[in-house]
Amino acid sequence: MAEVRKIEAILLVWGVRDEVLEKLPVSGQWLYGEYDFIAKVDFAGEEEMEEFEKTLRHLINGNTFKLMPVKLSAVKREVEGEETIALLESVKASAP
Numbered sequence: 001m002a003e004v005r006k007i008e009a010i011l012l013v014w015g016v017r018d019e020v021l022e023k024l025p026v027s028g029q030w031l032y033g034e035y036d037f038i039a040k041v042d043f044a045g046e047e048e049m050e051e052f053e054k055t056l057r058h059l060i061n062g063n064t065f066k067l068m069p070v071k072l073s074a075v076k077r078e079v080e081g082e083e084t085i086a087l088l089e090s091v092k093a094s095a096p
Contacts, residue, residue: 006042006043006044006045007042007043007044007045007046007049007069008040008041008042008043008069008070009040009041009042009043009049009067009068009069009070010038010039010040010041010066010067010068010070011026011028011037011038011039011040011041011056011065011066011067012035012037012038012065012066012068013035013036013037013038013060013064013065014034014035014036014037014064014065015036015062015064016036016037016060016064020059020060020061021036021037023059024037024039024056024059025052025055025059026039026041027039028040041067049067049069052067053067
């Protein structure tokens with residue numbers, strides 16, 4: 001049986017007003033400097049992360065964010081009695 005582990009990512013947002021930051025669907029820390037906001041975000045898989053990116057683009061009205069995976073998903077399988085783990089390397093950071 002395969003087990004898919006979640007994806008952990010860091011979200012950085014810049015160049016948006018406070019009213020937009022208040023509407024973000026995640027909790028994090030407001031920053032003052034190059035970036036306006038930082039948060040750790042967890043996803044069940046790559047599809048959930050892509051949906052989150054679409055939501056952010058709509059909410060922020062642009063690409064003024066980076067979503068950077070810091071822990072990739074892994075799949076654990078038992079093949080012919082042996083346990084193997086395969087890393088999914090197709091996860092990419094979004095950046096404008």
